[in-house]
Amino acid sequence: MSRRILVIGEPSAGGHLSGASLEAVGAALRLGGGAASVAGFAAGSTAAALAADFARVGVAEVYLTEEPRLDSAPLAGFVRAVATAIAESKPDVVLVGGTTFGRDFTGRCAALWNAAAATGVTEVTESDGGLRFRRPVFGGRATETREVEGGRAVLALRPHAFPLPAEAPVASKPHPIPLPELPPVLLAPHRAGVEAVTTGSGPALGDASIVVSGGRGLRAPEHFHLVEELAASLGAAVGASRAVTDAGWRPTSFQVGQTGRAVSPQLYVAVGISGAIQHIVGMISSRVIVAINSDASAPIFKVADYGLVGDLFQIVPALTSEVKRVRGIA
Amino acid sequence: MEIVVCVKPVPEAETRLRVATDGTALDPEAVKFVLTGYDESAVEQALLLKESVPGSKVHAISYGPAPRTEEVLRAAIALGCDQATWIDSGAAPATDPVDVARALAAAIRPVPHDLVLLGKQAGDDEEGVVAAALGELLEVPDFGFVVDLRWDAAGSRFKFRRASEAGLESWEAPTPLVVGLQQAWNDPRTAKLPAILKSRKAPIAKVTAAARSAEAARSRSVKFELPAPRTGAKLIEFKTPQEAAEKLVKVLREEAKVFP
Ligand SMILES: Cc1cc2nc3c(=O)[nH]c(=O)nc-3n(C[C@H](O)[C@H](O)[C@H](O)COP(=O)(O)OP(=O)(O)OC[C@H]3O[C@@H](n4cnc5c(N)ncnc54)[C@H](O)[C@@H]3O)c2cc1C
Ligand SMILES: Nc1ncnc2c1ncn2[C@@H]1O[C@H](COP(=O)(O)O)[C@@H](O)[C@H]1O
Numbered sequence: 001m002s003r004r005i006l007v008i009g010e011p012s013a014g015g016h017l018s019g020a021s022l023e024a025v026g027a028a029l030r031l032g033g034g035a036a037s038v039a040g041f042a043a044g045s046t047a048a049a050l051a052a053d054f055a056r057v058g059v060a061e062v063y064l065t066e067e068p069r070l071d072s073a074p075l076a077g078f079v080r081a082v083a084t085a086i087a088e089s090k091p092d093v094v095l096v097g098g099t100t101f102g103r104d105f106t107g108r109c110a111a112l113w114n115a116a117a118a119t120g121v122t123e124v125t126e127s128d129g130g131l132r133f134r135r136p137v138f139g140g141r142a143t144e145t146r147e148v149e150g151g152r153a154v155l156a157l158r159p160h161a162f163p164l165p166a167e168a169p170v171a172s173k174p175h176p177i178p179l180p181e182l183p184p185v186l187l188a189p190h191r192a193g194v195e196a197v198t199t200g201s202g203p204a205l206g207d208a209s210i211v212v213s214g215g216r217g218l219r220a221p222e223h224f225h226l227v228e229e230l231a232a233s234l235g236a237a238v239g240a241s242r243a244v245t246d247a248g249w250r251p252t253s254f255q256v257g258q259t260g261r262a263v264s265p266q267l268y269v270a271v272g273i274s275g276a277i278q279h280i281v282g283m284i285s286s287r288v289i290v291a292i293n294s295d296a297s298a299p300i301f302k303v304a305d306y307g308l309v310g311d312l313f314q315i316v317p318a319l320t321s322e323v324k325r326v327r328g329i330a
Numbered sequence: 331m332e333i334v335v336c337v338k339p340v341p342e343a344e345t346r347l348r349v350a351t352d353g354t355a356l357d358p359e360a361v362k363f364v365l366t367g368y369d370e371s372a373v374e375q376a377l378l379l380k381e382s383v384p385g386s387k388v389h390a391i392s393y394g395p396a397p398r399t400e401e402v403l404r405a406a407i408a409l410g411c412d413q414a415t416w417i418d419s420g421a422a423p424a425t426d427p428v429d430v431a432r433a434l435a436a437a438i439r440p441v442p443h444d445l446v447l448l449g450k451q452a453g454d455d456e457e458g459v460v461a462a463a464l465g466e467l468l469e470v471p472d473f474g475f476v477v478d479l480r481w482d483a484a485g486s487r488f489k490f491r492r493a494s495e496a497g498l499e500s501w502e503a504p505t506p507l508v509v510g511l512q513q514a515w516n517d518p519r520t521a522k523l524p525a526i527l528k529s530r531k532a533p534i535a536k537v538t539a540a541a542r543s544a545e546a547a548r549s550r551s552v553k554f555e556l557p558a559p560r561t562g563a564k565l566i567e568f569k570t571p572q573e574a575a576e577k578l579v580k581v582l583r584e585e586a587k588v589f590p
Contacts, residue, residue, distance in 0.1 A: 012495075013495075013496060018495070074471040074472075074473070074503075075462070075472070076465065076466070076471050076472070079466070099494075099495050100474065100475045100492075100493060100494045100495060101494065101495070103458045103459075103462075103474060103475075104458075104461075104462045104472070104473070104474040104475070104510075105462070106458075106459055106462065107427065107428070107431065107457075107458075107459035107460065107461065107462025107463035107464075107465075107466070107472075108462040108463065108465060108466045108472065109466075110428045110459070110463060111428055111431060111432075111462070111463040111464075111466035111467050112466050114543065114545055114546040114547065115428075115546070115547050116426055116428070116546075116547045116548045116549040117426070117427055117428050117457070117459045117463065117549075118427075118457065118459070118549060119451075119456075119457050119458050119459060120456060120457075132552070133549075136456075137454060137455055137456055137554075138341075138347060138356075138453070138454055138456075140557075141347055141556070141557070142347050142349075142356065142554050142555065142556050142557075143554070143555045143556075143557070144455075144551055144553070144554055145551070145552050145553035145554075145555075146549040146550060146551055146552065147549060147550060147552045148547060148548075148549045149547060149548055149549065149550060150546070150547035150548065151547050152547040153547060153549065183469060185469065185470065185471070185506070186469070186470075186471055187471075188471065188503060188504050189471050189473070189501055189502065189503035189504075189507070190501065190502050190503070191499055191500070191501050192489075192500040192501060192502055193499070193500045194494075194496050194497050194498070194499050194500070195497050195498045195500070196496075196497040204493075204495060210588070210589070234589065253477075253493075258367065259367065262456075266588050267582065267586070267588040267589065284560075287586075287588070288582070288586045288588050289560075289563075290578065290582070291563060296565075301562060301563040301565070302560065302562050302563075303560050303563075304560075304562075304563035305560070305563060305564065305586065306563055306564050306565075306566060306578060306581060306582070306586070307563030307564070307565045307566065308565075308566055308568070308574050308578060309565060310568070310571070310574060311571075314571040315571050315574050315575065317571075318570075318571035318572050318574065318575040319571075319574070319575040319578065319579070321575070322572070322575035322576055322578075322579045323575075323579060326579055326583070327589075
């Protein structure tokens with residue numbers, strides 16, 4: 001059965017379609033059985049550029065709300081515009097990248113459209129004409145399979161879980177969608193500004209495909225740069241154990257674990273972290289875990305895939321140089 | 331200010347998970363339910379606002395079955411919430427997050443609510459859907475991933491920051507507002523023993539969840555799987571740090587294929 005799918009376009013900082021949105025196109029092309037069943041949605045001042053990006057990966061039909069007010073308005077307005085696009089395009093499924101934007105979008109859109117909703121989705125498949133999807137739960141300690149009853153679903157896809165679509169340029173067929181009249185209460189909040197995050201130049205912890213975290217084994221805040229340099233060489237986000245954030249070496253926004261963030265990157269490197277259960281629950285769903293620790297009996301080695309038993313002060317700088325060497329970074 | 335805080339009974343992080351025999355649920359007998367993670371932060375934020383805005387009240391609301399739902403509400407009262415409502419789901423609570431939001435919206439509509447606070451995501455299903463769905467159902471703006479929130483009395487509005495891909499967005503918003511809180515900006519308080527004892531006798535209003543909407547689509551769990559237990563690390567032998575680095579990079583590229 002051919003499903004109609006609407007993919008929500010989110011602009012990245014440069015005004016182009018974000019990686020997460022492109023992954024959603026990749027997922028849609030597979031699920032819908034080809035480009036003809038996939039449409040895009042884009043809004044705000046960069047909508048036309050996003051439509052061009054959609055066309056580059058084979059999505060010709062794009063519903064557009066070129067309304068600059070949506071750039072800094074609450075998501076409620078954006079969702080109302082999507083509802084109009086849904087009424088015209090009549091999709092069975094709405095897909096969105098699982099960024100902070102996509103996750104806030106999902107609940108609001110599903111409530112408005114009376115659809116099923118899920119986030120963190122890692123797999124979507126057909127089953128007897130129904131739709132099935134999988135997603136990690138309990139911090140990755142279990143995987144749940146859910147089935148949609150009654151069609152309509154809004155799914156936010158976990159970043160990095162779906163492949164990017166191939167380049168397949170087509171001529172864009174834009175459908176302008178006016179911004180519907182909104183209850184004033186929905187437009188009352190006002191964005192006063194955006195400050196870049198202070199976690200260095202690397203990617204955000206929650207969405208990074210590689211995370212390097214440091215623990216008390218680093219002994220003092222002035223040694224934490226060892227972890228940051230390794231992360232930079234890998235293009236990774238930087239995390240920390242609670243011992244580090246409690247001691248004030250790094251802000252709590254770095255903390256991975258039960259009372260910090262749960263992360264599930266492709267690669268997690270734990271440096272000088274013992275592996276307390278409260279830390280483990282925050283990173284166990286990572287695909288590959290590497291531990292560097294001088295104590296061979298540290299519990300982190302029970303959950304790691306690869307272990308280096310030794311002194312981090314010697315190993316980490318050597319590792320940073322080696323990663324730079326193979327990646328051709330000076 | 332009238333503050334509503336939504337809390338969900340969630341299995342303790344340390345509990346071992348067990349899949350029920352039919353495979354479609356996690357065995358509820360196997361777990362102890364508590365108030366955790368982001369919801370603890372939401373309660374803490376509600377209490378901080380109450381302390382900073384004279385005449386405020388905090389109303390904790392939870393949807394779910396007996397006895398776990400009442401237990402987390404008592405925990406919320408012990409922490410300092412003034413009032414609690416239990417939305418009785420019956421033995422088979424809805425698992426679709428929008429259904430949960432519908433049940434919460436029905437209970438919140440008739441009570442005063444200048445601010446509705448939720449966790450960014452629940453510790454078990456991790457949907458992060460309920461806050462936004464609730465915003466839509468109450469026709470109130472909602473913001474998830476909020477990292478701090480304060481009331482600007484002079485300007486009669488909230489000022490808060492929200493984490494996004496772009497960085498930290500600063501927002502200003504009048505009441506009413508729905509907020510999903512991201513944790514890790516404060517250490518939630520713990521309940522004192524006398525308050526815990528007192529909370530055992532506190533009244534909890536009980537309402538029955540309305541029948542689920544007939545025209546809405548929803549999803550249901552058909553399978554739970556636990557990952558194969560990790561067997562322990564493959565330890566890489568080395569004599570020098572350089573050798574350690576070279577061997578590790580080689581396995582990560584060639585065996586684990588985690589970077590090119
Ligand atoms: C309610 C609660 C919630 C919590 N939430 C969290 C959470 O969210 N996240 C979290 O991380 N923790 C959390 N904790 C704390 C947790 O229990 C641990 O205390 C913490 O994770 C320990 O941090 P660590 O591994 O950095 O420090 P340690 O346990 O002190 O481990 C340091 C490690 O470094 C190694 N080491 C020392 N020197 C070297 C060297 N030269 N080279 C290599 N290795 C070396 C040591 O062998 C040791 O294994 C929580 C605790 C509680 C009670
Ligand atoms: N059964 C429930 N009762 C009350 N609040 C809930 C319930 N389920 C979810 N919530 C709230 O919604 C937040 C997000 O949950 P979720 O969208 O399921 O990840 C939680 O942190 C709670 O604040």
